[in-house]
Amino acid sequence: MSMPATDKTASQRLSVFGLCLLAVCLLLFSPLVDAEEKSARELPGVKVFNPAAELWRDVRQREAPVSGKTQVGGVETGVLINATGDRWRQFRMDELIPVGGYVIGAIIVLLLIFYMVRGRVPIEGGASDRKLPRYTTYERMVHWFIASVFLFLAITGLILLFGRPMLIPLFGKEGFSIIASACKEGHNLMGPLFLLALVMVFFQFVRRNIYQKGDLTWLLRGGGIIGKKHVPSNFFNMGEKTMFWLLVFVGSLIGISGLVLVFPVLGLGREFMALAHVGHAIGALLMIAVIIGHIYIGTVGMEGAIEGMKTGYCDLNWAKEHHDLWATKAIDQGEAMSNEAVASLNGEKTSTAPPGATIQGAGK
């Protein structure tokens, strides 16, 4: 009784084991069988594409730029839809105009606050009776040349940028169109002069604008803005040098991108021209912000700062306070002149015009 029972159980166990083995085998190999069957069934060309979707994907250039053929000549005429224009629209309308406006506004407000807090930086020793020759006639001419061209380009450019939200409500569309048209023509015609002026400025001032020892100290001490102490510096201080190099590099970027924008006939295409516009706009706004600061220091911000560029001579005490390394050297070389001598050299009639203490540096 027990034997067959045991036999039965053993055979039952065996068959159960066999079934399990079979099931495991099936489970193990079934994906392979399935995959083989699948690949055998998948013939090329059976994949269902939406033909229209594929065409429009190419038209919209979703995967890769697709340029078709066309009988119409011109730049990019084979491109059906160029989506970069939309990115550019977003940049100009949502980023450039609001952010640019805030940047320019913020610079002006900050300078106003700074002026109210700090006030006009005086010549501490007071105006002296002697002057140092600072800029030659040619240097002053180059400076005012680039200054007037820059101001003209900045104002016309800002009118074109902010005119629609700010000036159309004032002048109406027709009126603003006349202003904008004049601005655009003037901007395009004067633009190349800026590059010429930039080259002249570069060669005239580059030697005195190379960074040297002491510039880092000037930077670390904030150029003397914080506190009352003046920081020693040479002919140009670190701030002026930085402005010079900004003008050289950012100015070149503005000038060259401007040339790209003036000549659409060069056939550079929409994408490149939109990129040139982005560089032109960002560079120009940066330079305008820097120049607003430059004008502030030159006019209301500091006593005696504009004198050198106006007359060619600067006050001796001003030179000692702001550019002492250069001033000491110049005084050592005997370049200091009396106010009367300078006045007579500038052609001003004075009752007593004795020759200056030393005139040897006058021609420089």
Place this chain on the structure above:
Amino acid sequence: MARMKFYCDPERCIECNACVTACKNENEVPWGVNRRRVVTIKDGEPGERSLSVACMHCSDAPCATVCPVDCFYTTQDGVVLHDKDICIGCGYCFYACPFGAPQFPEDGAFATRGKMDKCTFCAGGPEADHSADEHRKYGSNRLAEGKLPLCAEMCSTKALLAGDANVISDVYRKRIINRGAAVLARGVSYRDASFRAPRSTGGKSSSQE
């Protein structure tokens, strides 16, 4: 009012360029400008398709958004037009337009930048209808005569449709229903075959072994 649109049916366009020529002739378009052009994608390959493109008269036109003098306006018919008396020829609409519709006529200083020119949907400009000024600046005003743009009117295969958006989308939808279902069911790819392939090949020419 109607909202005017163009639609080009790529299954019908045969790249004959008649729309380009018709537009140039009807509107006396300035030298160097083509308000309409036909572009062929995959030229000479299976799945070649042609499309005629001009100003699409967008409902929210990017050209109008970026214009620094705000010279664009949308008519009651939904046609995007621009005022050449206000336009200063800065070219911003040329950068912003995805379709390359606004173009520079080469008559400015150094033959570079004149006032922009673009498709008017044969609707003239802001001047009085059919005035000499309007014709000189913008070309003909067929819409005022109750006619549709000439490019679409004379399209030989009726690939280019122009008119109220609801009407032309209805026309196009009916075409799709008639032709599309069978082809989609057979699974013919635009890359691999042509809709115009004969029925004997089952609509798939290159993919079948």
